[in-house]
Amino acid sequence: MNAPLFRSRVTYEWFIEEVDIGSEDVNDFIHFSTAADAVAHFRQQPPEGCRFELVLARDRGNEADSLIDRQWAYVGDDGQLPKEFGGGAKVPAAYHRALAKAVAALAPPPHFFY
DSSP, rough: OOSSSSSOEEEEEEEEEEEETTTEEEEEEEEEESSHHHHHHTSSOOOEEEEEEEEEEEEEETTTTTTEEEEEEOTTTOOOOBBBBSSOOBBOOHHHHHHHHHHHSSSSOOOOOO
């Protein structure tokens, strides 16, 4: 069997979707290279009439065909990624860890009462 002429490559990128609350249309995609940057932006106040959705995108492509497949994993209300992207690919453990670390880093410090 011959090797494929162009090897597929998988990349991951964090996004914030700015979603219109009334229409559910996505107004904007804001790209981030790290979970920490995405979480920091997610915690900001969205524009009036909008909400933010925190998303990890998985792109598979090659030089000949460019983008072959794009899958999305939306962070849930529990602050965690699902086990799989919407298209069925597994979310790598490294991205679960990166998100947990980013959320923990921005959490308020514990208060101790004496």
